[in-house]
Amino acid sequence: xxxxxxxxxxxxxxxxxxxxxxxxxxxxxxxxxxxxxxxxxxxxxxxxxxxxxxxxxxxxxxxxxxxxxxxxxxxxxxxxxxxxxxxxxxxxxxxxxxxxxxxxxxxxxxxxxxxxxxxxxxxxxxxxxxxxxxxxxxxxxxxxxxxxxxxxxxxxxxxxxxxxxxxxxxxxxxxxxxxxxxxxxxxxxxxxxxxxxxxxxxxxxxxxxxxxxxxxxxxxxxxxx
Amino acid sequence: xxxxxxxxxxxxxxxxxxxxxxxxxxxxxxxxxxxxxxxxxxxxxxxxxxxxxxxxxxxxxxxxxxxxxxxxxxxxxxxxxxxxxxxxxxxxxxxxxxxxxxxxxxxxxxxxxxxxxxxxxxxxxxxxxxxxxxxxxxxxxxxxxxxxxxxxxxxxxxxxxxxxxxxxxxxxxxxxxxxxxxxxxxxxxxxxxxxxxxxxxxxxxxxxxxxxxxxxxxxxxxxxxxxxxxxxxxxxxxxxxxxxxxxxxxxxxxxxxxxxxxxxxxxxxxxxxxxxxxxx
Numbered sequence: 001x002x003x004x005x006x007x008x009x010x011x012x013x014x015x016x017x018x019x020x021x022x023x024x025x026x027x028x029x030x031x032x033x034x035x036x037x038x039x040x041x042x043x044x045x046x047x048x049x050x051x052x053x054x055x056x057x058x059x060x061x062x063x064x065x066x067x068x069x070x071x072x073x074x075x076x077x078x079x080x081x082x083x084x085x086x087x088x089x090x091x092x093x094x095x096x097x098x099x100x101x102x103x104x105x106x107x108x109x110x111x112x113x114x115x116x117x118x119x120x121x122x123x124x125x126x127x128x129x130x131x132x133x134x135x136x137x138x139x140x141x142x143x144x145x146x147x148x149x150x151x152x153x154x155x156x157x158x159x160x161x162x163x164x165x166x167x168x169x170x171x172x173x174x175x176x177x178x179x180x181x182x183x184x185x186x187x188x189x190x191x192x193x194x195x196x197x198x199x200x201x202x203x204x205x206x207x208x209x210x211x212x213x214x215x216x217x218x219x220x221x222x223x224x225x
Numbered sequence: 226x227x228x229x230x231x232x233x234x235x236x237x238x239x240x241x242x243x244x245x246x247x248x249x250x251x252x253x254x255x256x257x258x259x260x261x262x263x264x265x266x267x268x269x270x271x272x273x274x275x276x277x278x279x280x281x282x283x284x285x286x287x288x289x290x291x292x293x294x295x296x297x298x299x300x301x302x303x304x305x306x307x308x309x310x311x312x313x314x315x316x317x318x319x320x321x322x323x324x325x326x327x328x329x330x331x332x333x334x335x336x337x338x339x340x341x342x343x344x345x346x347x348x349x350x351x352x353x354x355x356x357x358x359x360x361x362x363x364x365x366x367x368x369x370x371x372x373x374x375x376x377x378x379x380x381x382x383x384x385x386x387x388x389x390x391x392x393x394x395x396x397x398x399x400x401x402x403x404x405x406x407x408x409x410x411x412x413x414x415x416x417x418x419x420x421x422x423x424x425x426x427x428x429x430x431x432x433x434x435x436x437x438x439x440x441x442x443x444x445x446x447x448x449x450x451x452x453x454x455x456x457x458x459x460x461x462x463x464x465x466x467x468x469x470x471x472x473x474x475x476x477x478x479x480x481x482x483x484x485x486x487x488x489x490x491x492x493x494x495x496x497x498x499x500x501x502x503x504x505x
Contacts, residue, residue, distance in 0.1 A: 037243075042243075056313065
């Protein structure tokens with residue numbers, strides 16, 4: 001390969017050794033998946049936040065709890081995570097209140113347990129696949145580096161056969177090897193940024209859910225008296 | 226066991242939207258990489274700049290009003306003016322026609338010559354020349370019919386324009402010559418590159434004889450095929466060390482095929498190659 005070859009990205013990849021090509025393929029797949037999850041989780045978390053705000057506004061506007069419960073259980077898909085936590089808690093509360101032999105604290109505890117379970121499930125749903133982003137972000141640079149090191153080894157091995165070394169003999173090999181690092185970084189950087197962002201957003205939502213549970217328990221307790 | 230509705234969580238939205246967006250991001254990346262790397266590769270060639278200095282009178286600085294500057298622009302330096310006018314004017318028409326001056330010039334000159342002549346005689350300096358000119362012209366206009374004056378002005382403008390064009394053409398020609406000279410230098414450089422490449426390859430194959438002192442140079446004449454295959458190697462100038470000469474000759478033969486030049490027109494079948502065993 002002389003220095004006159006066109007160093008376009010396609011020819012670089014086409015000339016790379018099979019290991020480097022496999023690394024590139026892996027990185028491209030990882031990058032595609034991580035971008036897919038970035039968009040998907042981004043949309044989902046944004047929707048969850050919007051519906052949470054909407055539900056809080058509706059809840060604190062002072063409507064009848066029974067009416068809110070009925071509308072929430074009628075459209076579980078649209079009510080958002082906070083609405084589902086409320087629905088689970090209120091359903092349990094209504095069920096336990098029907099049994100006469102129960103203490104007030106038992107009823108509240110039951111409702112809280114139901115809310116807690118739904119809360120965990122909702123958080124789990126929100127956090128699903130963000131771990132993939134985290135590992136893509138931390139591992140892709142190393143995978144890319146591996147491809148680069150392998151490619152440079154390959155380039156130098158070829159150099160040994162030629163005898164006299166000129167820059168034009170080494171450069172293409174190193175350039176094609178560095179493509180692997182570039183793609184690894186391209187896969188890693190957005191994944192890390194998105195993971196941190198999502199973790200922060202989910203944390204804030206979790207705090208919101210928890211404070212809602214406490215406040216809602218108080219309301220239920222007042223209803224029992 | 227009753228069914229717990231909390232287990233039925235809705236599917237997260239945006240499945241296809243995010244797949245599409247992810248694909249889009251990667252298409253953009255591929256585009257950037259593809260074009261970006263290509264640009265880097267091509268840019269140095271297309272932006273090569275050659276500094277050229279053309280030894281022609283600068284036309285750009287010439288002021289637009291046609292009649293007064295016209296005579297000055299063709300003879301920009303003052304020296305000709307103080308000398309006898311007729312002689313100073315005479316060379317100009319000779320110089321201009323060989324570029325591209327059409328007919329109006331001959332008519333023009335005779336008319337103009339009388340004008341400058343009277344002026345410089347009273348005043349040796351050429352500068353005041355433009356001012357008096359209109360006056361003498363005005364005198365002439367009174368003496369001659371208006372039609373003639375109009376025709377004269379028109380042809381004068383025409384002459385100025387053609388003179389400008391001629392100067393421009395001359396400048397372009399000078400520029401072209403300069404470029405040709407530069408590109409000649411460039412091909413010299415390309416040839417040097419090529420010879421250097423051969424030298425590097427040969428040097429890599431030299432087995433330097435033990436006890437060699439210094440870095441003597443030997444010149445060989447190498448006959449080669451267009452593929453770089455070495456046909457014959459002859460010693461032209463010895464390095465002063467017969468063992469080294471033999472070692473270099475072996476190295477040249479061993480280096481066959483020699484590297485080829487980047488441009489095939491630089492190739493020389495009979496190449497004079499000066500080699501030193503060590504890098505300078």
